[in-house]
């Protein structure tokens with residue numbers, strides 16, 4: 001049994017006690033005025049949240065809302081000059097079905113480093129792709145020499161799920177504390193086995209993502225607008241952090257079920273702006289996210305809504321509210337985010 005007590009200093013409200021028993025991680029988390037009892041297992045996650053009055057809320061996510069498009073794009077940009085042309089000379093991985101595909105690419109050569117939404121897509125020769133989804137706590141680390149990552153080798157660091165040795169002496173390591181990530185090897189462009197990727201919406205920074213297209217996409221559903229954004233269908237790559245940020249910037253209630261054309265135009269602009277700034281800042285590091293060279297992003301210092309429940313809205317000074325909507329902790333301004 002491992003007992004770990006952690007405090008996130010960036011978000012002073014976040015205190016947690018973690019108890020690891022076998023494959024279960026039990027956590028008591030105090031966050032944003034809520035107390036959560038959380039069980040994390042490789043097969044899933046269960047959580048119960050209590051607010052300050054003792055009222056119980058439905059299960060919610062807790063640990064990290066990461067990584068989203070800007071974090072994966074930051075990693076892609078770092079790996080793009082390093083991987084193409086390199087061959088995989090050796091690989092090792094955890095034996096689970098989620099990480100075993102790492103071993104399939106020994107002998108293959110990297111050709112391209114692409115991305116779709118939150119998926120990193122590494123093109124291989126002979127018409128295959130390695131698809132990497134970082135889940136909640138995944139890290140993809142590259143070093144020019146094996147020695148540079150000696151403490152993070154497979155079999156040495158218990159959280160390293162896969163590693164690849166390259167023909168130039170470099171090493172690529174996949175590390176994932178919570179094991180919500182996944183590796184797949186697919187035929188080029190065939191995402192039929194990856195449901196979210198097969199139905200993913202346009203890239204937010206592409207010309208194909210338009211205000212009219214966003215309005216049309218969200219008008220097809222009556223689910224909460226935030227939940228629709230998280231589904232990846234109206235637009236790719238948005239998770240809990242950038243959904244809260246973009247909805248705040250567009251002054252839209254995250255629980256709205258329909259939005260007007262002008263609101264869709266504001267949201268379109270806000271999504272592009274929030275994503276572009278976060279990429280410029282190298283992504284948001286709350287806890288686990290690291291870029292491919294192991295450094296932290298800096299966008300956590302630019303967040304204006306996410307994680308600020310109880311603090312004053314930067315637009316109108318009303319205290320921001322925070323509650324679980326569709327199983328995700330959501331923060332918004334009750335005064336200036338009306339539908």
Ligand SMILES: [Zn+2]
Pocket residue numbers: 313314315316317318333334335336337
């Ligand atoms: Zn406000």
